Amino acid sequence: MEIKKNPKSNLENFSKIFMQIGLVLALFVAYAAIEQKTYDKTYGDLGTVNMNAEMEEDIPITERVEPVKPNTPPPPTPEKIEIVKDEKEVVETVIETTETDETKAVKVTEIVEIDEGEEVIEDVSFMIIEDVPVFPGCKGSKEELKDCFSQMVQKHFSRKFDAELPNELGLSSGRKRVFIGFKIDKNGNIVNVQARGPHPKIEDEVIKVMKQLPKMKPGRQRGKPVGVKYSIPFTLVVE
Template identity: 45%
Template structure:
């Protein structure tokens, strides 16, 4: 039995060729669509060089400053000098001679020596007679005895402030004071790392006893003294 379909009417015979052509056309149209660019007429720029406007630049008019005329020359000095006679009489002063002869006796008034008060501060290191701390009256070296008694006084009255212990504050307080002409302690000053330590150093120095004042040339004088007090936590 023969087939009824005509072999010339086979549609799948050239399908590969048609597919390739269709793909090429589609790719071409796609590429053209991506490359297509269109510009609006409003966004187009036109460039024009106006030569006339550049040449017609306005130049500002500057005014000429008028310099003031030079000052007139000074008047010439007179050629003839007039001499004016002075009618006033000048009295001559007579200077008496101050020379004395050997035979002349000159009376000299009695010279009274006035003692000038010594009102200066003499440092402890250079004063002639150092202040005497109570208990050092019979000591041979009163200067060394004074230093030793000061250390004993500080150790006896030393008390570490509780608030400084809680805060962990420690350091050295420099104490400066003056032993006055009557032996009293005045002008106490402190400098340290904490106010509580300075307050304790003030309390210790306030308890110092009255001393025998220092002397310079046999006269009482003020003697400044300084000593450090160390506060250290154990």
């Protein structure tokens, strides 16, 4: 086979030479860069500034004005103190002791007893009275007498009250509450009857009915007859 190219034109024969030349150039550039010197830039002399120089300021001279004090009157002259000789005799007050001597007899005046009068006990509530008022015909213990009293008052009201009165007055249908209060005095009589209801005529009818309650055995507090307050509500049904 014939070689078409000239062996002198083959570059592969010079590759080692080219590599050595490149290494030499690289080393030269590195050396030149290391050996290069640089200098700081210098500027013209701007002068020096003395920061410690004191600043001088012109301060105007002013005169101090004293405040004018108001004219105050001079203090009053002290009164003359006269020294008086203590020539008068002082009479001392002798306080006698109130203690008694056991050896001496003591006179005792007559002791007069003062009548303080009868103790007044005010009206007592029916709920806390010691001995409750007794409705005629009721018997038993204190609690039984209380229950019997309330039941007999309700029966008396239902029997005596005019049930047609609420309808005659034209009241609206429904349940109407009536509150009744009265007192059983020391003699067992019914007094101070009060009523509060939906109409004045109903209140008058209630008062008239409750005044017809029979005489009772009065209640007692500490063994003495006293007035007893009693109150009870009623319900009226208006059709």
